[in-house]
Amino acid sequence: MKxxxxxxxxxxxxxxxxxxxxxxxxxxxxxxxxxxxxTNEDFYEKALVTYTSLLNxxxxxxxxxxxxxxADSLEHDSALLGGADALGGNTYxxxxxxxxxxxxYSRNDVSEWGIYLYDIDRLITPEYxxxxxxxIYKYTDQSIEEAECSGFFSEENYSLLRIFFDTTNEEEExxxxxxxxxxxxxxxxxxxxxxxYVLSPKDINDSLAIVGGEGIAYYLLDAESESxxxxxxxxxxxxxxxxPDSDGxxxxxxxxxKVLYNIGSIYPQLSVTAHISQDSMQNNLMDWAVxxxxxxxxxxxxxxxxxxxALYISYKPVYELVxxxxxxxxxxxxxxxxxxxxxxxxxxxxxMDMKYYMGMDIxxxxxxxxxxxxxxxxxxxxxxxxxxxxxGYERARLSYDEAVxxxxxxxxxxxxxxxxxxxxxxxxxxxxxxxxxxxxxxxMGFPMEVIAVYNDCEIFLRLSREPSLVxxxxxxxxxxxxxxxGRIVRCGGWGHILSDEGSAMDMGKRVLxxxxxxxxxxxxxxxxxxxxxxxxxxxxxxxxxxxxxxSIMDKPRIACFAPLAEQAAxxxxxxxxxxxxxxxxxxxxxxxxxxxxxxxxxxxxRNLHLWGSVLTQNKEIEMRLRKKCKEAFPxxxxxxxxxxxxxxxxxxxxxxx
Numbered sequence: 006m007k008x009x010x011x012x013x014x015x016x017x018x019x020x021x022x023x024x025x026x027x028x029x030x031x032x033x034x035x036x037x038x039x040x041x042x043x044t045n046e047d048f049y050e051k052a053l054v055t056y057t058s059l060l061n062x063x064x065x066x067x068x069x070x071x072x073x074x075x076a077d078s079l080e081h082d083s084a085l086l087g088g089a090d091a092l093g094g095n096t097y098x099x100x101x102x103x104x105x106x107x108x109x110y111s112r113n114d115v116s117e118w119g120i121y122l123y124d125i126d127r128l129i130t131p132e133y134x135x136x137x138x139x140x141i142y143k144y145t146d147q148s149i150e151e152a153e154c155s156g157f158f159s160e161e162n163y164s165l166l167r168i169f170f171d172t173t174n175e176e177e178e179x180x181x182x183x184x185x186x187x188x189x190x191x192x193x194x195x196x197x198x199x200x201x202y203v204l205s206p207k208d209i210n211d212s213l214a215i216v217g218g219e220g221i222a223y224y225l226l227d228a229e230s231e232s233x234x235x236x237x238x239x240x241x242x243x244x245x246x247x248x249p250d251s252d253g254x255x256x257x258x259x260x261x262x263k264v265l266y267n268i269g270s271i272y273p274q275l276s277v278t279a280h281i282s283q284d285s286m287q288n289n290l291m292d293w294a295v296x297x298x299x300x301x302x303x304x305x306x307x308x309x310x311x312x313x314x315a316l317y318i319s320y321k322p323v324y325e326l327v328x329x330x331x332x333x334x335x336x337x338x339x340x341x342x343x344x345x346x347x348x349x350x351x352x353x354x355x356x357m358d359m360k361y362y363m364g365m366d367i368x369x370x371x372x373x374x375x376x377x378x379x380x381x382x383x384x385x386x387x388x389x390x391x392x393x394x395x396x397g398y399e400r401a402r403l404s405y406d407e408a409v410x411x412x413x414x415x416x417x418x419x420x421x422x423x424x425x426x427x428x429x430x431x432x433x434x435x436x437x438x439x440x441x442x443x444x445x446x447x448x449m450g451f452p453m454e455v456i457a458v459y460n461d462c463e464i465f466l467r468l469s470r471e472p473s474l475v476x477x478x479x480x481x482x483x484x485x486x487x488x489x490x491g492r493i494v495r496c497g498g499w500g501h502i503l504s505d506e507g508s509a510m511d512m513g514k515r516v517l518x519x520x521x522x523x524x525x526x527x528x529x530x531x532x533x534x535x536x537x538x539x540x541x542x543x544x545x546x547x548x549x550x551x552x553x554x555x556s557i558m559d560k561p562r563i564a565c566f567a568p569l570a571e572q573a574a575x576x577x578x579x580x581x582x583x584x585x586x587x588x589x590x591x592x593x594x595x596x597x598x599x600x601x602x603x604x605x606x607x608x609x610x611r612n613l614h615l616w617g618s619v620l621t622q623n624k625e626i627e628m629r630l631r632k633k634c635k636e637a638f639p640x641x642x643x644x645x646x647x648x649x650x651x652x653x654x655x656x657x658x659x660x661x662x
Contacts, residue, residue, distance in 0.1 A: 023309050041294060049221065053266050053279040056209065056223055061271050063114070063204070064185055068168065071187040071200035072554050074110070074120065076547045078191035085120075088192025093125035099134045107131035116182060117203040123160055124196055144173045144182055144203070157184050163197055164188055170227070170274060172234040180206065183225060183235035206237035220285030224278045228269070239282065269399065360424040364655030365409075366461060367391070367430040369480035369510075370561045370618075372408045375655045376416065383655065386412050392481070393442060394432035395500055395560065401432075402445045409449060420450030425658035429461040429650050431481060434498060457657060460485070463493060464653055465614045465646050472610045474599055474641075476592060478626075479617035480564045482508035484595035486603030486610055494602040497595050501560055507591035507626075509564035509619050515584045516566045521549055523580075530580035533573040537566060571623050588619075589629035596634060600641070613643045616650060 078085035084101040085092075092098050106129060112118060119130035121137070128135040137158055138149045145152040156162070157171035167188045173181035186201035209223075225235040266279045361378040372390040377383040391404035413420060426446065433439050442458045462477040466487045474486045482505050483498025497504040505511055520537045522528035524546045543549050556562035570588075573581035596613060603610050613634060620627050634643050648656070 023313075026309065027305070049279060049281055050266055050268075052221070053223070053268055053277060056279075057268050057270055057277045059209070060225065060275070060277065063202070064168065064272060067185055067200065067202050068187050069551070069555055070110070070118075071189045072551055074200055075189045075191055075198075076551055077109070079193065079547075085191050086193055088194040088196040089122045089124035090194065090196075091192070092122065092127065092129070099127075099129065102129050103131065103134055115202045115208055116205045119201060120191070121158055121186075121199040121201060122191075122196060123163060123198070145175075154184060157186065157201075158199065160197075162188075163199070165190065168272065168274075170234055172232070174233055174236075179224075179233045179236040179240060181235075204235060206235065206240075209235070209237045220282045222280045222282065224280070226276045226278055228274055228276045234275070238279075271399070360422055361418055362425040362655060362658045363423060363427075364651055364653070364658045365426075365428045365430070366649070366651040366654055367405075367408075367428065368461065369395070369431055370564065372404070373651050374408065374412065375651050376412070376418070377655060377659065378418075384416070385651070390431075390480075392432035392560070393430065393438055394434055395558070396432075398441055398445075401442075402448070405445050406449065409446075420446075421452065423451050423455055425455050425457075425660070426451055427457045427459070427464075427654040427658035429459050429464040429654045431461045431477075431479070431483075431498075433458060433460045455658075459654075460498075461650055462495075462498070462616070464650055464657070465616060466493065467657065468614070468646060468648070468653070469612065471612065472603055472608050473612040473614065474596060474603060474610045475614045475616065476596055476599075476620070477617040478508050478592055478615075478619035480509050480560050481505040482511070482592065482595065482617070482619075484599040486599045488603050488605055489607030490605075494599060496599045496602065501563075506595065507588040507619070508617075509567040510560045511591065512567035512570055512584060512588050512619070513563040513565065515587065516569050517549065517553060517563065519580050519584065521546060524549065528580060530573070530578055532576050532578040533569060533581050536569045536572055540566065540569065567619065568623070571625050574625060585623075585625050586629065589626050589633065592619075592626070592630050593633040593637070596630075597637060600638060609640075611640070611642060613641050614646045615643065616646065621645070 074085075077083055078088075080086065084098060084105045087098070092102060106120075111131065117130055117132075119128050119135075121128045126137055128137060128140050135143075137155070141147065141149045141152045141155050145154065149155045152173075153175070154171045154173050157169070162169055165188055169186060171184045173184070175181070183204040184201060185204065186199045189198055189200055190196060191198045219239060221238045222236065222240045223238045224233050226232065227234055266281070267276060268278075269276050361376055363374060363376045365372065365374045367373075368390045369392040370390050371387055373385065373387050375383050375385045386408075388408040389404065391401050393401040396404070409420075428442060428446070430442060433442060439458045443453065443456050446456055447453050460483070462475050462483045462485045465475040466473060466485065472487055472489045474484060476482075476484045481498060481501065483495060485493060485495040485498075487493055497506060499505075501508075501510045501514075516533065516537065519528060519530050520534050523530045523534045538544060541552070543552060553563075570581045570584040574585050600610055615621075615627070615630075620630070631643050634641055646653070
């Protein structure tokens with residue numbers, strides 16, 4: 006009977022709906038469950054990064070604090086002016102020093118801090134003055150011979166500006182204090198001293214309260230020995246030294262798991278580890294999610310049964326509808342198909358091609374990127390820059406991530422869809438650094454085969470096949486050349502300690518030196534000093550000394566004063582004009598030496614391309630350099646490239662097509 010055939014077909018259709026629905030639910034839930042798990046793990050990783058940043062900031066504050074104390078100890082009214090000789094055995098002078106520390110340097114973010122004077126074996130804090138033996142006993146209940154942390158104050162550790170760490174933890178415990186110290190000098194006699202912090206777990210917990218932090222144990226580890234320097238959070242009672250190596254800290258599928266995270270500090274001696282226990286918010290959420298999954302599964306099955314029942318009840322009118330086909334030779338579906346004969350139903354799918362190309366120009370101060378999608382105008386973005394050679398891999402990775410990933414997210418693009426990526430970056434001075442730069446972008450998700458990395462100066466050599474030179478003077482400086490047989494030669498570009506002559510960093514240092522000499526009465530440059538004071542708000546040599554000490558490895562903070570030289574020179578300041586002339590001479594020396602390296606029997610460079618903020622924005626430097634080059638090399642054509650480094654990078658990226 007056709008009626009029964011219809012019932013049979015209806016049953017098959019229902020099974021065909023139920024089974025995919027159940028499979029879809031299970032797959033969807035597994036995906037959602039995995040996403041929930043990943044979200045929780047990301048939360049804990051961010052918490053660990055936040056704590057690590059907080060620790061880095063505290064230790065950075067200690068460095069600045071030590072510099073401040075060292076500078077202030079030279080003030081005529083400082084109790085530390087006389088150094089160890091004045092403090093040794095003089096109770097009144099020691100009391101005055103304690104009182105000065107209490108009034109002038111009060112801190113409430115550490116358990117204790119103080120100054121240890123090596124020459125008199127004495128500690129001075131804002132509350133008391135200790136012998137080393139008394140101080141060690143206060144935190145360990147042990148004598149100086151018994152306590153393992155007594156080596157923290159050993160003279161063997163002393164090296165000016167060195168940072169080192171120790172702990173009061175014993176082998177069987179992890180609830181002790183962290184000792185962090187910076188070696189410095191104080192007083193007129195520049196006596197050796199150690200400015201130190203004593204940090205407790207409470208100092209860290211009170212500084213940052215993280216919601217959902219239950220069940221997490223944080224450990225600050227010595228990167229070499231992996232011993233625990235400081236532990237905070239929900240630290241278990243088991244032996245602390247075994248926790249980082251415990252076999253129990255592994256990911257396991259299902260509702261319960263233990264997870265280990267680890268991140269390095271900007272201080273290579275340290276690393277920070279977080280242990281997520283079974284009592285954490287993450288695992289409680291997992292238990293709750295498993296329970297909800299079972300409840301929802303039962304709900305879905307119940308609803309499907311109701312649908313089946315409803316369809317079966319509706320079978321009666323369908324029975325009456327198909328009964329008229331009983332006497333026909335063809336079935337009911339054949340009749341319907343005949344009615345639709347000659348008609349085609351098509352469903353089309355439109356596939357969006359999201360392939361794109363990206364070029365990047367990364368300098369020490371700013372990073373620019375341009376994205377081109379087919380059929381659309383290229384989009385340009387500017388963010389903060391970073392130099393791989395001076396900032397290191399980790400800082401460069403974080404800086405590049407912050408520059409690229411938000412832009413891709415804003416445009417709805419994925420790193421894996423990139424068809425060509427060309428990076429022109431400062432600080433790419435060796436194949437190893439080129440490989441590190443590639444690794445940063447592959448970790449973001451860019452395919453290795455689409456990435457091309459060049460030094461930001463070398464990329465301009467690709468404008469021509471002729472022997473040519475490129476001079477880049479921005480935050481740093483470098484000159485590169487290409488010989489007639491295609492060899493690449495270079496001069497400079499080895500960082501602001503060894504080179505970077507004539508760069509904004511170099512010019513900024515010269516401005517600071519001239520202003521310092523003016524404050525010291527050794528040189529007269531009132532216009533330059535006035536411009537500097539307006540921009541920096543620094544009014545004394547002591548403040549200037551602290552600023553330079555804090556910023557010597559942060560090139561943009563020094564380079565930002567370079568434009569003051571041109572401004573003062575335009576107003577007739579002789580000292581500023583000398584700075585411009587010295588920088589122009591330094592840049593010309595780079596051109597001259599690179600020209601010599603790039604010249605051989607096959608030919609000499611014919612073109613010199615200028616690039617970088619110093620040459621594009623400082624017209625005085627550009628004019629002086631052009632004049633020197635014309636006098637020395639009359640046949641050398643000096644000009645700016647017809648295309649920017651960013652546009653050239655995008656062009657090279659599109660060649661990947």
